[in-house]
Amino acid sequence: FFWKKDGKPTIMTSRDGYLKIADRHPQYDGLISDVVRENDKFRRKETGINHQYGTNRGQIVGSYALVYRKDRSYPVYIFAPFNEYQADSKIWEQYPSAMILKVAESMALKRAFSVSGLVSREEMAVQQQSDYNFDDIPFSQVQGKKKKCKTQKDETLKKDQVKSLTERELAIKEIVGDAPKLKEDLYNYLRHVKREKGIDRSKKISINSLSKDQFEQLKSILNTFSRLSAQERKEIS
Known part of the structure; x- marks a missing residue:
């Protein structure tokens, strides 16, 4: 998925994304990794x-990863x-060993296969979708769960709600739709802005x-993803 790094949109993947790249490479010959503790x-x-x-x-002191290639005498080493x-973050508190291990593995795989232009969510400490409460409301004028319109009154209310959307909200709604x-x-993206501005997680944006x-960056990201096929999204996730 896309994320902001150094002020610019960046394609972000995960450790598993790098493993997919390695598994498809004919010279990939294995990965060894572990967590090192102080004793x-x-x-x-x-x-x-x-x-x-x-x-x-x-x-925990850190973690290391060794990536082996058939065409090289020595493994790529990262600590x-x-x-x-x-x-x-919650996930680092619950699974510190797994997270630091993913960092080392991501960096080693990336270096072993000269992967550039990507960063992993583990390296950037970006949490998984499941680590968040979906408390961000993108459309400030229309809130609450969707309900089926059963009466003419409901239909009128729905139309009035759409009319009440701002120009920005209508533009994003047109791109996102029901996807x-x-x-x-x-x-x-909205959660990223909240963290960047230091807004409390309980607050809405x-x-x-x-x-x-x-706003222009958000539109660019959404437009780019709207053109990607399901397979292309899977390749970078």
Whole structure:
């Protein structure tokens, strides 16, 4: 999916996305990775890693990943220090080992196969969809659950609600329509703006509160995704 990095829209993938790229490459020859804790015995060698668990392993120090290729004598090695990547989020609190491991694996796979122009959500500490409460309301004038219009009064009310949408809301509604994936992309962007502005998660944000540049960027992202096929979206997710 698209995200904002250094002020520019960036295509973001996940560790699994890099694994798909590696699995399709004829020279891919395996991945070894693990989490290192403070009482482990850990030493890097030219051809790999000497890693032995301690009896009382202690706190997480970091993680490493080795990616092997058939056409290279030595593996690509990455070590990700935990204190540099740990994020203040629910998923990092619940699964610190899994998250730091994904960081090292993502970086190693990317380097081994010269993948550029992509960052992983683990590297950028972006949470999964399931880590959020969908409390962002993109259309400030129309809120609440959709109901089937059973009477002429309901139909009139629905038309009045559409008329009450602002120019911005109508523009986004025209792009998004009823596509669930595009709605998720819209929510993702609004949550990103909330974090960027330091807005509390319990507060709502609407399309109308975006700056001109943010609104144009949102339209560009949604228009790009609306042209992608389901398979193309799957390849970068």
